[in-house]
Amino acid sequence: MDLQFKFLLLITILALSEFGVNGDGHGRKLASHPGLSKDYYKHTCPQAEDVIRKAVFDEYDKDSEPAPGVLRLQFHDCFVEGCDGSVLLDGPGTEKTAKVNAELDGFDIIDIAKAAIEAACPGIVSCADVLAFAVRDSVVKMGGEYWEVPGGRKDGRVSIAEHAQAALPEPDYTVPELIANFAAKGLSAKQMVILSGAHTVGAGHCDKFVGRLYNYNEKYYTDPTIDPAYAEFLKQKCPEKYNITTQVENDAVTPDLFDTGYYQGLGEKKGLFTSDQELVLDKRTAKTVKSLLKKDRFLKKFGKAMQALAAVEVKLEGEVRKNCRVVNKY
Ligand SMILES: *[C@@H]1O[C@H](CO)[C@@H](O)[C@H](O)[C@H]1NC(C)=O
Secondary structure, eight states: OOHHHHHHHHHHHHHHHHHHSSBOSSSOBOSSOTTOBTTTTTTTOTTHHHHHHHHHHHHHHHOOTTHHHHHHHHHHHHTTTSSSSGGGOOSTTSGGGSGGGTTOOOHHHHHHHHHHHHHHSTTTSOHHHHHHHHHHHHHHHTTOOOOOOOBOOOBOSOOOHHHHHHHSOOTTOOHHHHHHHHHTTTOOHHHHHHHHGGGGSOEEEGGGTGGGTSSOOSSOSSOTTSOHHHHHHHHHHSOSSOOTTOEEESOSSSTTSSSSHHHHHHHTTOOSSHHHHHHHHSHHHHHHHHHTTSHHHHHHHHHHHHHHHTTTTOOSSSBOOSBTTBOOOO
16 A cells, blocks of 8 residues: 555544544543434434334333333444444344344334334335334333433444454443443443433343352452342342243332332442442442432433433445344345
Protein backbone atom coordinates (compact mmCIF):
# COMPACT_ATOMS: atom_id res chain seq x y z
CA MET A 1 0.00 0.00 0.00
CA ASP A 2 1.33 3.45 -0.78
CA LEU A 3 1.28 6.09 1.89
CA GLN A 4 -1.59 8.10 0.45
CA PHE A 5 -3.85 5.06 0.29
CA LYS A 6 -2.91 4.08 3.84
CA PHE A 7 -3.83 7.56 4.99
CA LEU A 8 -7.19 7.43 3.21
CA LEU A 9 -7.86 4.03 4.75
CA LEU A 10 -7.06 5.36 8.20
CA ILE A 11 -9.43 8.30 7.73
CA THR A 12 -12.17 5.96 6.53
CA ILE A 13 -11.71 3.65 9.49
CA LEU A 14 -11.78 6.60 11.88
CA ALA A 15 -14.93 7.99 10.25
CA LEU A 16 -16.64 4.60 10.35
CA SER A 17 -15.75 3.96 13.95
CA GLU A 18 -16.93 7.43 14.90
CA PHE A 19 -20.24 6.60 13.30
CA GLY A 20 -20.45 3.05 14.55
CA VAL A 21 -19.61 3.82 18.14
CA ASN A 22 -22.49 5.38 19.96
CA GLY A 23 -20.72 8.49 21.16
CA ASP A 24 -19.71 11.87 19.82
CA GLY A 25 -15.98 11.27 20.17
CA HIS A 26 -15.63 13.60 23.13
CA GLY A 27 -16.56 11.10 25.80
CA ARG A 28 -20.16 12.28 25.82
CA LYS A 29 -22.67 9.59 25.00
CA LEU A 30 -25.38 10.22 22.46
CA ALA A 31 -28.93 9.30 23.42
CA SER A 32 -29.58 7.72 20.06
CA HIS A 33 -28.15 7.37 16.56
CA PRO A 34 -28.07 10.33 14.14
CA GLY A 35 -29.38 8.10 11.34
CA LEU A 36 -32.56 7.17 13.23
CA SER A 37 -35.59 9.46 13.27
CA LYS A 38 -38.73 9.79 15.34
CA ASP A 39 -40.61 10.61 12.11
CA TYR A 40 -39.21 7.69 10.16
CA TYR A 41 -42.61 6.11 9.44
CA LYS A 42 -44.58 9.38 9.35
CA HIS A 43 -45.42 9.07 5.65
CA THR A 44 -45.07 5.32 5.06
CA CYS A 45 -46.85 3.92 8.11
CA PRO A 46 -47.95 6.63 10.54
CA GLN A 47 -49.87 4.14 12.67
CA ALA A 48 -46.87 1.80 13.11
CA GLU A 49 -46.27 2.39 16.80
CA ASP A 50 -49.99 2.28 17.64
CA VAL A 51 -50.47 -1.02 15.81
CA ILE A 52 -47.50 -2.61 17.56
CA ARG A 53 -48.49 -1.27 20.97
CA LYS A 54 -52.01 -2.66 20.59
CA ALA A 55 -50.76 -6.08 19.48
CA VAL A 56 -48.31 -6.27 22.39
CA PHE A 57 -50.72 -4.96 25.02
CA ASP A 58 -53.47 -7.35 23.86
CA GLU A 59 -51.07 -10.26 24.39
CA TYR A 60 -49.99 -9.06 27.84
CA ASP A 61 -53.63 -8.62 28.84
CA LYS A 62 -53.94 -12.38 28.32
CA ASP A 63 -50.54 -13.28 29.78
CA SER A 64 -47.84 -10.80 30.76
CA GLU A 65 -45.23 -13.42 31.64
CA PRO A 66 -43.18 -12.95 28.43
CA ALA A 67 -42.64 -9.19 29.02
CA PRO A 68 -39.28 -9.45 30.85
CA GLY A 69 -38.09 -11.86 28.15
CA VAL A 70 -38.95 -9.36 25.41
CA LEU A 71 -36.98 -6.67 27.23
CA ARG A 72 -33.99 -9.01 27.38
CA LEU A 73 -34.17 -9.59 23.61
CA GLN A 74 -33.19 -5.97 22.95
CA PHE A 75 -29.93 -6.41 24.80
CA HIS A 76 -29.17 -9.80 23.26
CA ASP A 77 -29.94 -8.44 19.78
CA CYS A 78 -28.00 -5.18 19.97
CA PHE A 79 -24.77 -6.64 21.38
CA VAL A 80 -24.41 -9.01 18.42
CA GLU A 81 -24.18 -7.51 14.88
CA GLY A 82 -25.91 -4.41 16.29
CA CYS A 83 -29.67 -3.83 16.69
CA ASP A 84 -30.63 -5.58 13.47
CA GLY A 85 -33.00 -8.33 14.53
CA SER A 86 -30.28 -10.96 14.11
CA VAL A 87 -31.29 -12.64 17.39
CA LEU A 88 -34.74 -13.33 15.94
CA LEU A 89 -33.49 -15.55 13.09
CA ASP A 90 -34.22 -19.29 13.29
CA GLY A 91 -31.99 -22.02 11.96
CA PRO A 92 -28.94 -24.12 12.73
CA GLY A 93 -26.05 -22.14 14.19
CA THR A 94 -27.96 -18.85 14.55
CA GLU A 95 -27.53 -16.60 17.59
CA LYS A 96 -30.50 -18.10 19.41
CA THR A 97 -28.76 -21.51 19.39
CA ALA A 98 -25.79 -20.13 21.39
CA LYS A 99 -25.41 -21.36 24.97
CA VAL A 100 -25.54 -17.77 26.22
CA ASN A 101 -28.94 -17.40 24.52
CA ALA A 102 -30.36 -20.79 25.59
CA GLU A 103 -32.97 -19.24 27.88
CA LEU A 104 -34.21 -16.41 25.67
CA ASP A 105 -37.94 -16.12 25.20
CA GLY A 106 -40.53 -13.61 24.02
CA PHE A 107 -40.03 -14.42 20.33
CA ASP A 108 -43.76 -15.15 19.92
CA ILE A 109 -44.63 -11.62 21.03
CA ILE A 110 -42.38 -10.19 18.30
CA ASP A 111 -43.98 -12.52 15.73
CA ILE A 112 -47.43 -11.29 16.76
CA ALA A 113 -46.39 -7.62 16.63
CA LYS A 114 -44.76 -8.17 13.23
CA ALA A 115 -47.86 -9.94 11.85
CA ALA A 116 -49.99 -6.99 12.97
CA ILE A 117 -47.72 -4.43 11.33
CA GLU A 118 -47.44 -6.49 8.12
CA ALA A 119 -51.24 -6.53 7.91
CA ALA A 120 -51.32 -2.73 8.28
CA CYS A 121 -48.25 -1.69 6.27
CA PRO A 122 -46.69 -4.64 4.44
CA GLY A 123 -42.92 -4.55 3.92
CA ILE A 124 -42.34 -1.22 5.67
CA VAL A 125 -41.35 -1.75 9.31
CA SER A 126 -38.20 -3.77 10.01
CA CYS A 127 -38.04 -6.49 12.64
CA ALA A 128 -35.31 -4.51 14.38
CA ASP A 129 -37.72 -1.58 14.74
CA VAL A 130 -40.65 -3.83 15.72
CA LEU A 131 -38.44 -5.18 18.49
CA ALA A 132 -37.38 -1.71 19.69
CA PHE A 133 -41.01 -0.50 19.78
CA ALA A 134 -42.27 -3.71 21.43
CA VAL A 135 -39.54 -3.56 24.07
CA ARG A 136 -40.52 -0.01 25.05
CA ASP A 137 -44.20 -1.04 25.15
CA SER A 138 -43.31 -4.06 27.32
CA VAL A 139 -41.58 -1.85 29.85
CA VAL A 140 -44.54 0.57 29.92
CA LYS A 141 -46.90 -2.38 30.43
CA MET A 142 -44.77 -3.59 33.35
CA GLY A 143 -45.02 -0.18 35.04
CA GLY A 144 -41.99 1.59 33.61
CA GLU A 145 -41.97 4.96 31.93
CA TYR A 146 -42.52 5.72 28.22
CA TRP A 147 -39.55 6.77 26.12
CA GLU A 148 -39.37 7.80 22.49
CA VAL A 149 -38.03 5.16 20.10
CA PRO A 150 -36.75 6.65 16.83
CA GLY A 151 -37.15 4.33 13.82
CA GLY A 152 -35.08 3.46 10.77
CA ARG A 153 -33.18 0.29 11.68
CA LYS A 154 -32.86 -2.26 8.92
CA ASP A 155 -32.68 -6.01 9.39
CA GLY A 156 -29.45 -7.96 9.15
CA ARG A 157 -28.84 -11.21 7.32
CA VAL A 158 -26.03 -12.52 9.54
CA SER A 159 -26.72 -14.49 12.73
CA ILE A 160 -23.92 -16.66 14.10
CA ALA A 161 -23.98 -18.43 17.47
CA GLU A 162 -20.24 -17.94 18.09
CA HIS A 163 -20.62 -14.18 17.67
CA ALA A 164 -23.31 -14.13 20.36
CA GLN A 165 -21.17 -16.27 22.66
CA ALA A 166 -18.23 -13.89 22.21
CA ALA A 167 -20.12 -10.60 22.56
CA LEU A 168 -22.58 -11.13 25.40
CA PRO A 169 -21.51 -10.82 29.05
CA GLU A 170 -21.65 -13.82 31.39
CA PRO A 171 -23.43 -13.74 34.77
CA ASP A 172 -20.13 -14.18 36.61
CA TYR A 173 -18.53 -11.06 35.10
CA THR A 174 -16.85 -8.63 37.44
CA VAL A 175 -17.26 -4.86 37.13
CA PRO A 176 -14.13 -4.27 35.03
CA GLU A 177 -15.26 -7.03 32.66
CA LEU A 178 -18.75 -5.54 32.44
CA ILE A 179 -17.41 -2.04 31.82
CA ALA A 180 -15.15 -3.31 29.03
CA ASN A 181 -17.97 -5.38 27.55
CA PHE A 182 -20.33 -2.38 27.36
CA ALA A 183 -17.57 0.01 26.26
CA ALA A 184 -17.02 -2.23 23.24
CA LYS A 185 -20.56 -1.24 22.21
CA GLY A 186 -20.07 2.47 22.95
CA LEU A 187 -21.94 2.33 26.25
CA SER A 188 -20.60 3.90 29.43
CA ALA A 189 -20.19 2.35 32.88
CA LYS A 190 -23.17 4.44 34.05
CA GLN A 191 -25.30 3.18 31.19
CA MET A 192 -24.23 -0.36 32.07
CA VAL A 193 -25.44 0.06 35.66
CA ILE A 194 -28.70 1.63 34.49
CA LEU A 195 -29.35 -1.12 31.93
CA SER A 196 -28.63 -3.74 34.62
CA GLY A 197 -31.76 -2.28 36.22
CA ALA A 198 -33.70 -4.41 33.71
CA HIS A 199 -33.20 -7.07 36.40
CA THR A 200 -35.96 -5.35 38.35
CA VAL A 201 -38.07 -7.93 36.46
CA GLY A 202 -37.36 -11.39 35.13
CA ALA A 203 -35.67 -14.46 36.53
CA GLY A 204 -32.51 -16.51 36.16
CA HIS A 205 -32.00 -20.26 36.02
CA CYS A 206 -29.97 -22.03 38.71
CA ASP A 207 -26.97 -22.69 36.47
CA LYS A 208 -26.36 -18.92 36.24
CA PHE A 209 -25.57 -18.56 39.96
CA VAL A 210 -25.20 -22.01 41.52
CA GLY A 211 -21.41 -21.58 41.46
CA ARG A 212 -21.85 -18.94 44.16
CA LEU A 213 -23.66 -21.34 46.49
CA TYR A 214 -21.47 -24.48 46.64
CA ASN A 215 -17.68 -24.90 46.58
CA TYR A 216 -17.32 -21.20 45.78
CA ASN A 217 -13.56 -21.04 46.35
CA GLU A 218 -10.83 -22.41 48.60
CA LYS A 219 -11.64 -20.00 51.39
CA TYR A 220 -15.44 -19.83 51.26
CA TYR A 221 -17.91 -22.63 50.58
CA THR A 222 -20.55 -20.00 49.74
CA ASP A 223 -19.89 -16.58 48.19
CA PRO A 224 -19.58 -14.30 51.26
CA THR A 225 -21.06 -11.37 49.36
CA ILE A 226 -24.49 -13.07 49.53
CA ASP A 227 -26.72 -12.32 52.51
CA PRO A 228 -26.78 -15.59 54.55
CA ALA A 229 -30.56 -15.88 54.69
CA TYR A 230 -30.78 -15.17 50.96
CA ALA A 231 -28.09 -17.80 50.32
CA GLU A 232 -30.20 -20.33 52.27
CA PHE A 233 -33.24 -19.38 50.18
CA LEU A 234 -31.25 -19.86 46.97
CA LYS A 235 -29.96 -23.26 48.16
CA GLN A 236 -33.54 -24.37 48.81
CA LYS A 237 -34.49 -23.30 45.30
CA CYS A 238 -31.35 -24.71 43.71
CA PRO A 239 -29.85 -27.71 45.52
CA GLU A 240 -26.50 -28.93 44.18
CA LYS A 241 -28.42 -31.24 41.86
CA TYR A 242 -30.79 -28.52 40.75
CA ASN A 243 -33.71 -28.82 38.36
CA ILE A 244 -32.74 -27.13 35.09
CA THR A 245 -36.21 -25.60 34.74
CA THR A 246 -36.13 -23.81 38.11
CA GLN A 247 -35.91 -20.04 37.97
CA VAL A 248 -35.33 -17.45 40.69
CA GLU A 249 -36.40 -13.82 40.38
CA ASN A 250 -33.61 -11.34 39.65
CA ASP A 251 -35.10 -8.73 41.98
CA ALA A 252 -35.32 -10.28 45.46
CA VAL A 253 -37.17 -7.26 46.92
CA THR A 254 -40.06 -6.54 44.52
CA PRO A 255 -39.77 -9.19 41.77
CA ASP A 256 -42.95 -8.19 39.93
CA LEU A 257 -42.63 -4.41 39.98
CA PHE A 258 -40.69 -2.25 37.56
CA ASP A 259 -39.07 -0.20 40.30
CA THR A 260 -35.83 0.22 42.24
CA GLY A 261 -36.15 -3.03 44.22
CA TYR A 262 -33.27 -4.51 42.25
CA TYR A 263 -30.85 -1.77 43.36
CA GLN A 264 -32.19 -1.91 46.92
CA GLY A 265 -31.56 -5.65 46.89
CA LEU A 266 -27.93 -5.09 45.91
CA GLY A 267 -27.53 -2.96 49.04
CA GLU A 268 -28.95 -5.88 51.04
CA LYS A 269 -26.53 -8.39 49.45
CA LYS A 270 -29.36 -9.97 47.50
CA GLY A 271 -28.00 -9.66 43.99
CA LEU A 272 -28.70 -12.92 42.13
CA PHE A 273 -25.69 -12.94 39.81
CA THR A 274 -22.11 -11.95 40.52
CA SER A 275 -22.56 -9.36 37.75
CA ASP A 276 -25.38 -7.81 39.82
CA GLN A 277 -23.87 -7.89 43.30
CA GLU A 278 -20.50 -6.55 42.19
CA LEU A 279 -22.10 -3.31 40.97
CA VAL A 280 -22.54 -2.12 44.53
CA LEU A 281 -19.22 -3.51 45.78
CA ASP A 282 -17.03 -1.79 43.20
CA LYS A 283 -16.05 1.87 43.59
CA ARG A 284 -16.48 2.48 39.86
CA THR A 285 -20.21 1.71 39.95
CA ALA A 286 -21.43 1.92 43.56
CA LYS A 287 -22.27 5.62 43.33
CA THR A 288 -24.44 5.09 40.28
CA VAL A 289 -26.29 2.25 42.05
CA LYS A 290 -27.05 4.57 44.98
CA SER A 291 -28.22 7.36 42.67
CA LEU A 292 -30.72 4.97 41.09
CA LEU A 293 -32.51 4.19 44.35
CA LYS A 294 -34.86 7.09 43.52
CA LYS A 295 -37.61 5.62 41.38
CA ASP A 296 -38.36 8.69 39.21
CA ARG A 297 -34.70 9.03 38.44
CA PHE A 298 -34.26 5.37 37.60
CA LEU A 299 -37.25 5.26 35.26
CA LYS A 300 -36.09 8.38 33.35
CA LYS A 301 -32.50 7.19 33.11
CA PHE A 302 -33.62 3.73 32.05
CA GLY A 303 -35.52 5.08 29.04
CA LYS A 304 -32.52 7.17 27.99
CA ALA A 305 -30.15 4.22 28.37
CA MET A 306 -32.53 2.02 26.35
CA GLN A 307 -32.46 4.63 23.55
CA ALA A 308 -28.68 4.37 23.54
CA LEU A 309 -28.79 0.56 23.62
CA ALA A 310 -31.27 0.44 20.72
CA ALA A 311 -28.88 2.63 18.69
CA VAL A 312 -25.86 0.33 18.95
CA GLU A 313 -24.35 -0.39 15.51
CA VAL A 314 -27.70 0.02 13.76
CA LYS A 315 -27.88 -0.66 10.03
CA LEU A 316 -29.39 2.15 7.99
CA GLU A 317 -29.13 0.04 4.83
CA GLY A 318 -30.49 -3.44 4.50
CA GLU A 319 -33.78 -5.25 4.20
CA VAL A 320 -37.13 -5.23 5.94
CA ARG A 321 -37.74 -8.87 6.68
CA LYS A 322 -41.18 -10.25 5.88
CA ASN A 323 -40.90 -12.81 8.66
CA CYS A 324 -38.64 -12.01 11.61
CA ARG A 325 -37.45 -15.62 11.80
CA VAL A 326 -36.05 -15.87 8.23
CA VAL A 327 -34.10 -13.58 5.92
CA ASN A 328 -35.90 -12.54 2.73
CA LYS A 329 -35.55 -14.72 -0.37
CA TYR A 330 -34.69 -12.98 -3.63
C1 LIG B 1 -38.41 -29.90 37.47
O1 LIG B 1 -39.38 -28.93 37.77
C2 LIG B 1 -40.54 -29.02 36.95
C3 LIG B 1 -41.41 -27.81 37.24
O2 LIG B 1 -41.61 -27.62 38.60
C4 LIG B 1 -41.23 -30.34 37.19
O3 LIG B 1 -42.37 -30.44 36.35
C5 LIG B 1 -40.25 -31.46 36.88
O4 LIG B 1 -40.84 -32.69 37.20
C6 LIG B 1 -38.95 -31.29 37.66
N1 LIG B 1 -37.99 -32.27 37.20
C7 LIG B 1 -37.30 -33.04 38.05
C8 LIG B 1 -36.32 -33.97 37.42
O5 LIG B 1 -37.47 -32.99 39.24
